[in-house]
Amino acid sequence: MTKDRSNHSSTSDGDFSLPRAKILRGRKNFQRLFERDVRILRSNHLQLRYHLTDDPSFGCLMGFIVKKSLGDAHKRNRMKRLLREAYRLHQYMLSDPLHQIQRTFHGAFMAKNIHATFDEIEQDVTALLAQVRDQLPTISSDNS
Template structure:
């Protein structure tokens, strides 16, 4: 029998690059809260909409959106897969933040186009996550 692996959300030196279902933003109410009172970070092909909560009882949740205007279902599904994979590989940029800043965080990546390459998506996801981390740390800084 195989040993259970540690989560990538712990401070282990061996990081697992998994994205569990419990970290996915789901439900109409959660998306309505996200779109009603949120901030937006923009890049050329991907936008990031986020909202933070002052207490950490709301955990970190992420969503992936490909609107109907970017193409047919096959193109939207592929685009969401690219977004999920780029986030999964780079989630370590933001996952430790709620622990240190004592905040809850809901955010969603939204694609602007369907004809994206993985390299372009990954580069934009990394820059958006770094900008989000910097904004949240500066807002919650005690200084």
């Protein structure tokens, strides 16, 4: 790892951030996550709402939600950063199985509180992603 002139660390492997193309955007997409046909999974610190479609062109899009009632903007932004990073590290748990069954996934992680540590968030994210992955074959056979 080297530091360039702006004092930012850079690696030879490239950028490790979560690309904007993989983040759920748009009012209609988020509204769909609050309709009746949405599946909801819960953990200690998070809730995962998701929706599957047969359109394979969009892949796996994930949103990150922290309600205003949970705290000040800087605390909410910190929680969203933790959620994004935990998802970025473990996104392969969903992207590979979804590619195999040719389904589109739209989901959103919702924080229940803003006092969780990164380790707690990462454990919850991996547990929820594993639950979704384990449910994928049954979901695909139900709708086919």
